[in-house]
Amino acid sequence: MNIVRISWKNIWRNKLRSSIVIGAIAVGILSGTxxxxxxxxxxxxxxxxxxxxxVGHIQMHNPRFVTxxxxxxxxxxxxxxxxxxxxxxxxxxxxxxxxxxxxLSTGYTGSGALVTGIHPEREKEISDIYTCLWNSxxxxxxxxxYMPVLLSxxxxxxxxxxxxxxxSSFFVTCAHIPDSVTGxxxxxxxxxxxxxxxxxxxxxxSSELLERYKTDFLNAALFFKTGKKISYSILSKDKEVQNGxxxxxxxxxxxxxxxxxxxxFMLDSDLRSLLHIETDKTHEIxxxxxxxxxxxxxxxxxxxxxxxxxxxxxxxxxxxxxxxADLMNMYGIIFIIIILGALGFGIVNTMLMVVxxxxxxxxxxxxxxxxxxxxxxxxxxxxxxxxxxxxxxGMVGGYYLIQATASGIDISSLAQGLESVGYAxxxxxxxxxxxxxxxxxxxxxxxxxxxxxxxxxxxxxNPADAIRSDV
Amino acid sequence: xxxxxxxxxxxxxxxAVPVKAIQGIDLEFAQGEFSAVVGPSGSGKTTFLNMxxxxxxxxxxxxxxxxxxxRSLSPSEMIDFRLHNIGFVFQAYNLxxxxxxxxNVEFIMQLQKRPQKExxxxxxxxxxxVGLQDRAGTRPAKLSGxxxxxxxxxxxxxxxxQFVLADEPTANLDTASTENLLDIMHNLNKKEDVTxxxxxxxxxxxxxxxxIVTIEDGKVLSDEAIKR
Numbered sequence: 001m002n003i004v005r006i007s008w009k010n011i012w013r014n015k016l017r018s019s020i021v022i023g024a025i026a027v028g029i030l031s032g033t034x035x036x037x038x039x040x041x042x043x044x045x046x047x048x049x050x051x052x053x054x055v056g057h058i059q060m061h062n063p064r065f066v067t068x069x070x071x072x073x074x075x076x077x078x079x080x081x082x083x084x085x086x087x088x089x090x091x092x093x094x095x096x097x098x099x100x101x102x103x104l105s106t107g108y109t110g111s112g113a114l115v116t117g118i119h120p121e122r123e124k125e126i127s128d129i130y131t132c133l134w135n136s137x138x139x140x141x142x143x144x145x146y147m148p149v150l151l152s153x154x155x156x157x158x159x160x161x162x163x164x165x166x167x168s169s170f171f172v173t174c175a176h177i178p179d180s181v182t183g184x185x186x187x188x189x190x191x192x193x194x195x196x197x198x199x200x201x202x203x204x205x206s207s208e209l210l211e212r213y214k215t216d217f218l219n220a221a222l223f224f225k226t227g228k229k230i231s232y233s234i235l236s237k238d239k240e241v242q243n244g245x246x247x248x249x250x251x252x253x254x255x256x257x258x259x260x261x262x263x264x265f266m267l268d269s270d271l272r273s274l275l276h277i278e279t280d281k282t283h284e285i286x287x288x289x290x291x292x293x294x295x296x297x298x299x300x301x302x303x304x305x306x307x308x309x310x311x312x313x314x315x316x317x318x319x320x321x322x323x324x325a326d327l328m329n330m331y332g333i334i335f336i337i338i339i340l341g342a343l344g345f346g347i348v349n350t351m352l353m354v355v356x357x358x359x360x361x362x363x364x365x366x367x368x369x370x371x372x373x374x375x376x377x378x379x380x381x382x383x384x385x386x387x388x389x390x391x392x393x394g395m396v397g398g399y400y401l402i403q404a405t406a407s408g409i410d411i412s413s414l415a416q417g418l419e420s421v422g423y424a425x426x427x428x429x430x431x432x433x434x435x436x437x438x439x440x441x442x443x444x445x446x447x448x449x450x451x452x453x454x455x456x457x458x459x460x461x462n463p464a465d466a467i468r469s470d471v
Numbered sequence: 472x473x474x475x476x477x478x479x480x481x482x483x484x485x486x487a488v489p490v491k492a493i494q495g496i497d498l499e500f501a502q503g504e505f506s507a508v509v510g511p512s513g514s515g516k517t518t519f520l521n522m523x524x525x526x527x528x529x530x531x532x533x534x535x536x537x538x539x540x541x542r543s544l545s546p547s548e549m550i551d552f553r554l555h556n557i558g559f560v561f562q563a564y565n566l567x568x569x570x571x572x573x574x575n576v577e578f579i580m581q582l583q584k585r586p587q588k589e590x591x592x593x594x595x596x597x598x599x600x601v602g603l604q605d606r607a608g609t610r611p612a613k614l615s616g617x618x619x620x621x622x623x624x625x626x627x628x629x630x631x632x633q634f635v636l637a638d639e640p641t642a643n644l645d646t647a648s649t650e651n652l653l654d655i656m657h658n659l660n661k662k663e664d665v666t667x668x669x670x671x672x673x674x675x676x677x678x679x680x681x682x683i684v685t686i687e688d689g690k691v692l693s694d695e696a697i698k699r
Contacts, residue, residue, distance in 0.1 A: 361565065369582050370550070462526075464521045
C-alpha cells in the first residue's frame with residue numbers, strides 16, 4: 001500500500017466533507033476558468049479586430065508622414081517594395097494605401113475624417129472591412145458610380161444622413177416586440193430625422209411603450225441612402241484645397257466605434273488624383289502575416305531592408321490592444337491565483353480538522369514505524385489529491401461550458417458601452433490547453449501550500465500521547 | 472539470553488508538582504518470554520512499556536535492546552528501530568479504518584519495503600494463525616472487537632519483531648474473545664518464538680503469563696517466574 005493509495009482512501013473516509021471541499025474547488029475553478037475564457041475571448045476579439053479590420057500586422061510609412069499625416073511625405077517605388085516584401089515567406093499579403101485628412105459636409109453639418117484610398121479587391125486580402133457593411137447598406141465599391149466613398153455608420157449619423165422608415169425589415173427586426181405594439185405602426189412615410197420619427201411613434205403609442213422600445217424602433221427604422229451626394233474638401237500634396245462631390249457607396253460598422261468615428265474609405269485612384277500623388281508613390285504599406293507570432297521576425301527583416309522607413313507593429317499602432325494581448329495570459333493566471341488562494345484557506349481548515357480527528361491513528365502509525373516523512377507525505381498527498389479532483393471536475397465543466405457557448409454570447413444590450421472601447425458585443429469564450437496545464441500546476445502548488453501547516457501539526461504529535469488521546 | 476535490559480530506569484513527568492512515574496527499575500527480558508507487567512492503575516505499567524517501546528524517553532537510566540542503547544538513537548532512528556524490532560498491540564486496537572484486515576497486516580511490511588508478494592503471503596499466513604483468513608478483505612468497522620484485536624496481533628507480528636508490547640490488550644474484550652486472543656498469542660509465542668510483554672491487570676491474562684512483574688508506584692514490587 002503506497003502512500004498515495006492510502007491518501008486516496010483517506011479522502012473517502014468522510015465522503016460528505018470531501019465532496020463539499022471538492023465541490024467548492026470545482027465551482028471555484030469552473031467559474032474562474034469560464035470568466036478567464038470570457039475575458040480572453042474579449043481580448044482576443046479586440047486583437048483580431050485591430051489586426052484584421054484596422055491596422056494589419058505591420059505598417060510602413062515615411063517617418064515624416066507619421067507626425068501629422070502631411071500628404072507630401074510618401075513612400076516611393078511601391079511596386080518594387082511590394083514585390084520584395086512578398087518574397088518574405090511569413091507575409092500573407094501586402095497592400096498600399098493613400099491616406100489623408102478630409103472634411104465632409106452635407107447641407108446640415110460637416111465632419112472631419114481620415115480617408116484611406118484602397119484597391120477594393122487587394123484590400124480584401126488584408127482587411128475584413130468588406131464584411132462589415134451595416135444592414136447590407138450599399139456595396140464594397142462594387143457598384144459603378146462617380147467618386148464612391150464608404151462611410152462608417154457613425155460618421156453617416158454625424159453628417160445627419162440617417163433616415164427612418166417602417167417597412168417589412170422593420171417588422172422582422174422588431175419580431176421580439178408584441179404584434180399588438182408593432183401592429184399600430186403603419187406609416188409608409190420616410191422620416192428625415194430621428195426626432196420626426198419618434199414624434200410619429202409617440203403619436204401612435206403610449207409614452208411608456210415608446211420608452212420601453214425606443215432603441216429597438218430606432219435601430220429597426222434607421223437606413224441610409226446610397227448614391228447620396230456629400231461634398232468634400234481635401235488638401236493636395238501641393239497644399240491646394242480640392243473641393244468636390246462624392247457619393248455614398250456603402251455604410252460599414254465595426255465593433256470599435258472609435259475606429260468608425262474616424263475612418264472612411266475611397267478608391268485609391270480617386271484619392272490619388274485628389275492629392276496629386278504619383279502612381280508609384282504611396283503613404284502607407286500594410287502587411288498581414290500568416291501568424292501573429294511572426295511579427296518580430298518580419299519587423300527585423302523589414303527594418304534591415306528599409307532603414308529609412310518608419311516600420312511599426314500592430315502593438316505600436318494599437319497600444320491598447322497590444323498591452324492587453326501582452327497581459328492576456330497574466331490576467332487569467334492572476335484570476336485563478338486569487339480563487340485558489342481563497343479556496344486554500346478553506347482547504348487548510350479542512351485538513352486541520354482531518355489531522356485533529358486522527359490524532360490516535362497518526363500516533364499509532366508513528367508508533368508502529370511510519371516515519372515523519374511518510375506521515376507528512378500522506379497528509380500532503382491527501383490535500384493535493386483533494387485539490388486535483390476538484391480542479392479536474394472544474395476544468396472539465398469549464399471546458400464543456402466554453403464549448404457550449406463557443407458560438408458566442410450575445411450581450412448586445414451592452415453593445416454601445418463595449419463598442420466605445422473597441423470590444424465586440426458578442427463574446428467568444430476561449431482558452432488554450434496551456435491555461436489548463438497552468439491551472440493544474442497552480443492547483444498542485446495550492447494543495448502543497450495548504451497541506452504545510454496540517455502536515456507539520458501531524459508530525460509534531462508524540463506517538464505515546466497521541467495514542468492515549470480520545471480521537 | 473536477554474534481549475531487553477533495563478538499568479536504573481527513571482521517568483519524571485514535569486508538572487507543577489513533578490510526577491515520578493518510574494523510580495529506578497532494573498529488569499531483563501529473555502527471548503521467547505510470555506510476561507505480564509501488572510499493577511494497579513497509575514502504577515507506571517504503561518509508562519514502562521512506552522519507554523521500552525521507544526515511544527517515550529526515560530529521565531534517567533538505560534534501555535538496551537539487542538546491544539543497542541535506544542537512548543542513543545535519534546527520533547528518526549528510533550522510528551526505524553521500532554519498525555524492525557518492536558510489535559505493538561494497543562488497548563483500542565488502532566487499526567487503519569480505510570484498509571482491510573489483510574491490508575492492515577501488509578501495511579507494516581510495506582513500510583519495511585518488503586516485496587508485495589511476500590507481504591501478501593505473510594499477511595494471509597498470520598491471518599490464518601489468528602483465525603481470520605475468511606475476513607481478510609473486511610474493513611475493521613465490520614469486525615468485532617475481538618476480531619480487530621486479533622488483526623492487531625497479526626499486524627504486530629508481521630514485521631517479525633524481536634518482541635511484542637501489548638498494552639492492556641484485553642481491556643475491551645469479553646471473556647470468550649479474551650480466551651481466544653490469549654490462546655492465539657500463546658501459540659504464536661511458541662511457534663514464532665516471539666517475546667510477548669503485556670501490561671495488564673486482567674486476571675485472565677495474568678493466569679496465562681509465565682512471568683509476572685508487579686509494579687507499584689513506579690518500582691518493581693515482585694518479579695516471579697511461573698511454571699505452567
